[in-house]
Amino acid sequence: MNGSEARPARIPAVDTLRGFAILLMVVYHLFWDLDAFGFVRLEIHANPFWVGFRWLILSLFLTIMGGSLILAGGRGIDPRKFVRRLLMIAGGAALISLYSLFAFPDAPILFGVLHFIVVAATLGWLAAGLGAGVLVAMAAGAALLGAVSLSGFDTGMLVWTGLGATTPVSLDFVPLFPWLAPVFLGMAAARVATDRNRPRPAPPAPAGPAGLLLGALGRRSLLVYMVHQPVLYGLVWLAASMAPPGSGIGGDLESRFARAWLESCLPACETSGGSEAVCAATCRCGLEEASAILSPEEMRSGQLSPDRQGVLATLARRCAPGARDDSDREQE
Secondary structure (H helix, E strand, C coil): CCHHHHCCCCCHHHHHHHHHHHHHHHHHHHHHHHHHCCCCCCCCCCCHHHHHHHHHHHHHHHHHHHHHHHHCCHHHCCHHHHHHHHHHHHHHHHHHHHHHHHHCCCCCCCECHHHHHHHHHHHHHHCCCCCHHHHHHHHHHHHHHCCCCCHHHCCCCCHHHCCCCCCCCCCCECCHHHHHHHHHHHHHHHHHHCCCCCCCCCCCCCCHHHHHHHHHHHHCHHHHHHHHHHHHHHHHHHHHHHCCHHHCCCCCHHHHHHHHHHHHHHHHHHHCCCCHHHHHHHHHHHHHHHHHHCCHHHHHHCCCCHHHHHHHHHHHHHCCHHHHHHHHHHHC
16 A cells, blocks of 8 residues: 555545634634733623633634544544554644643643643544444533532543533533534534445535635644643734824723623622622722732633632732721721
8 A cells, every 4th residue: 555545545535624623712712812812802701792702713623623533434443543643743742741831830731632632532532443423422421521510520630521510720621521512513524425335425525715714723733732822912912012002992901891890790799689899899999919929920811710719819808898987997
C-alpha cells in the first residue's frame, strides 16, 4: 500500500465546517478581549447571548471532531500519527495552562478545550468501532451525567469530569460531562453517513474566497487556535494603550466595574427588603471595599477564586447598616 492510499483523503466540506467553527471562536474571543479592556460592555460571562454563543461554538466544534474520528478511519487510523497529533494538542494545552497560571492566577485554565480534546479523542478512538445506536446512547448518557452534582468530585483531581457540585473559577473550563455528548453524536452521524449499505457522496465545499478561507482555517485549526487569542489580545492591549477607552462605549475600567457592581447589588438589596437609601449606601460602601482589594485583571475578567470571594463577603458584612453604625460609634 503506497502513502497516498494509507492516508485518508480530506473532505473539503468538513474542513470548511471546521473553519467556520474556528472563525466563530475568533469572533467570540475578539469581543471577550474588547469587553475585558473596557471598549464594550457585554458581561460576556453572564450574558445569555454570549453564553449561548460559546455553547454553540463548542457544540459545533466538538461534533465535527467526533465525526472526523470516524471519517479519518476510526480504528484503522495510523496509531503513530494519531498519537503524534494528540501529543501536539497536549503540548498546546500545557502551554495554555502555564501561561494562564502566570497571567490569570485566580482563574487558570487547567482543563480547557485542548485538554478536553486530548481525553475525548482518545475515548472516541477507542469507541470508533461501535454502531451508531450505541454511540447515540453514549451521547445521551454523557448529557445526563452533566446534570450530576456530587461534592466528592470538587477536588482538583476529579473536577475535570464535570460531576462536581461547583464549577471551578477558570477562564476556560470544558468538563468531560456533558461535553462528550456532541463528540459521540458527531461519531454517530459520521457512522450513518459512511454506512457501506448506504453509500453517500461527500458534500462539496463552498466555492469562492469565503470557501477557500474557511477551508484553510479548518485545515490549520490547531495552529489558528493557538495563535489567534495572543494576537487578538495583543492588538486590543495595544489599542487600549494608545487610546484608552475612557470615553468609549464601556467607559474606563473602574467606571465600568462600578456600574456592573451597582447594577448587580442594588436590585438584590432592594429585593431583600432594604430601602432605596439604605441600599445605595450599602452598595457604594461595598464597591469602595471591593475596589480597594481587586486587581485590574480581576475587575476585567469578573472571575474570582473562592478565597477572593470569601474576602469580599467579609468586607461586604462591614457595609451592613448595623455594622456601619457600630463602626461610626467606635470612631466617635
